[in-house]
Amino acid sequence: xxxxxxxVNTSRFIEDIINGMNDWVRVIDAEDNIIYINRSMAEGLQxxxxxxxxxxxxxxxxxxxxxxxxxxxFDGHVHHKEEIINGRIFSVMSSPVRNDRGEITAVVxxxxxxxxxxEFQQKIMEQNLKLQYDLSIARxxxxxxxxxxxxxxxxxxSFIYKPCEELGGDFLDIFRIDDxxxxxxxxxxxxxxxxxxxxxVFLRSTxxxxxxSPSKALxxxxxxxxxxxxxxxxxxxxxxxxxxxxxxxxxxxxxxxNVCPVILGQEGFKLLNSPGxxxxxxxxxxxxxxxxxxxxxGDRIFLxxxxxxxxxxxxxEQFGEDRLLEILLSDKSGPSGTLNKIIDVACEFAGIxxxxxxxxxxxxxxxxxx
Numbered sequence: 352x353x354x355x356x357x358x359v360n361t362s363r364f365i366e367d368i369i370n371g372m373n374d375w376v377r378v379i380d381a382e383d384n385i386i387y388i389n390r391s392m393a394e395g396l397q398x399x400x401x402x403x404x405x406x407x408x409x410x411x412x413x414x415x416x417x418x419x420x421x422x423x424x425f426d427g428h429v430h431h432k433e434e435i436i437n438g439r440i441f442s443v444m445s446s447p448v449r450n451d452r453g454e455i456t457a458v459v460x461x462x463x464x465x466x467x468x469x470e471f472q473q474k475i476m477e478q479n480l481k482l483q484y485d486l487s488i489a490r491x492x493x494x495x496x497x498x499x500x501x502x503x504x505x506x507x508x509s510f511i512y513k514p515c516e517e518l519g520g521d522f523l524d525i526f527r528i529d530d531x532x533x534x535x536x537x538x539x540x541x542x543x544x545x546x547x548x549x550x551x552v553f554l555r556s557t558x559x560x561x562x563x564s565p566s567k568a569l570x571x572x573x574x575x576x577x578x579x580x581x582x583x584x585x586x587x588x589x590x591x592x593x594x595x596x597x598x599x600x601x602x603x604x605x606x607x608x609n610v611c612p613v614i615l616g617q618e619g620f621k622l623l624n625s626p627g628x629x630x631x632x633x634x635x636x637x638x639x640x641x642x643x644x645x646x647x648x649g650d651r652i653f654l655x656x657x658x659x660x661x662x663x664x665x666x667x668e669q670f671g672e673d674r675l676l677e678i679l680l681s682d683k684s685g686p687s688g689t690l691n692k693i694i695d696v697a698c699e700f701a702g703i704x705x706x707x708x709x710x711x712x713x714x715x716x717x718x719x720x721x
Contacts, residue, residue, distance in 0.1 A: 509686035520547030521714035586631035
């Protein structure tokens with residue numbers, strides 16, 4: 352008696368489940384006739400579709416060109432598509448129904464109203480397009496702040512600036528201070544994207560380009576950073592130098608920049624090593640100091656961020672400073688040619704076909720004393 356009770360009520364139990372669904376459910380026979388709909392679909396259509404052709408119910412006079420019900424009957428597979436019914440967008444899934452002999456006699460279709468989801472997706476797409484436009488404007492602004500108008504009679508200069516995202520956290524600038532002094536700094540902001548790029552704008556607009564002491568300029572920058580109450584996770588590493596083109600000296604100071612710039616001359620190379628705390632809120636009053644090195648005609652000064660050094664090959668080996676230095680010492684093609692060779696060799700080392708695929712920002716600069 353107990354087993355018979357379960358069998359008798361099984362079909363009613365299943366129908367109650369189907370009628371409790373918010374999705375529309377219908378069964379269509381091999382002749383396109385609707386032979387069953389659930390309660391949600393009956394209420395949504397506000398009519399009596401049983402016995403009608405499936406395409407007539409949605410206001411058509413002929414079967415749909417992409418009729419997935421016929422496809423499911425023909426090949427026995429589940430098919431999906433989207434359909435507009437009474438101005439609403441439905442996601443439709445058609446599944447074959449087989450009899451006891453395994454023959455396909457009908458299809459069951461589940462129609463889910465995805466109108467709101469589609470409208471939400473459209474809004475997201477529109478917002479993304481606006482965001483992309485805003486990012487492109489911000490990128491143009493950031494790129495417009497890069498070096499230009501240099502004293503070419505005193506220095507040869509070239510740089511490469513390739514952010515791994517639309518906006519980068521690396522930055523460099525070279526500028527004329529007066530008739531005999533040229534300032535240059537290279538910086539790396541923690542993180543990427545919009546926050547990092549805004550910090551580069553802060554850096555360029557805040558650093559004192561008139562004072563002839565890099566350490567003093569970095570100290571002022573540090574204090575201004577702390578007055579601005581930036582997030583504790585943000586910090587900037589900066590190497591700042593001032594070149595005296597008349598007396599041929601370079602005075603420099605470092606705020607935590609971890610890639611030492613290098614002077615390349617006839618007698619080899621010299622690292623411009625100097626300790627210092629990044630521009631941050633880590634200390635109340637950091638102690639920056641100036642160092643001075645003499646330059647000779649033809650000497651080159653190379654600066655970069657860690658993006659090029661930390662590129663890795665398939666064996667997880669870093670490109671490293673030794674490979675970088677080898678190119679700098681051997682290539683004599685001029686600042687632009689040398690930087691391009693570094694990029695080509697590093698990308699080949701890492702198996703990268705395009706610099707757009709690099710995992711970190713790449714920023715490099717090379718100056719030559721005339």
